[in-house]
Amino acid sequence: MKKAISRHSNRRQQSHPKKSDKDRTYLIKPRTVVLVSVGIAAIVAASLLLGINPSDDSPSAASQTVSTPQTTVPAPNFQSLVGRWIRIDSPYVINIESAGLDGMLQAKYYNPRPIKVYVARARKKDGTMEVFIELRDINYPGSTYTLSYDREKELLVGVYFQATMQQKYDVSFRRLQVER
Secondary structure (H helix, E strand, O other): OHHHHHHHHHHHHHHOOOOOHHHOOOOOOHHHHHHHHHHHHHHHHHHHHHOOOOOOOOOOHHHHHOOOOOOOOOOOOOHHHOEEEEEOOOOOEEEEEEEOOOOEEEEEEEOOOEEOEEEEEEEEEOOEEEEEEEEEEOOEEEEEEEEEEEOOOOEEEEEEEEOOOOEEEEEEEEEOOOOO
């Protein structure tokens, strides 16, 4: 039996000699080419029937059939924050020079000398405009104001965090009226 198996395996080796990798050629079977071509043709035909243009950036017809109502929320207008604000209990001033639609504020702070404003931004939260200002300067290593705008009283009201002493204080700023 042993000889028969080895003789059989010798025949197989003779009828199918082993090829090295460089001798192998990879052929694409005609059946594979036909199947891929039919698949591509079906996709093109379906896109033409549905009116889908692959170079068009507009949504496809299929995605337009299922529509959800979209409500556009207008961007908050932070322009009412622009102005000079003086702290009620001291001569400290926040001067908001401009407000972007993204909430970024161009602001300066005076105590009474200028203190570097590291970040100033506004946001709308629960229908109220809020202002956040972080100071980074000598004796102001990350002190912050977190204020809410009271439109009726023309006040910015909130909390001052004094970073060097790690204490919080309730504060209010009133808008300075511009003389004309």
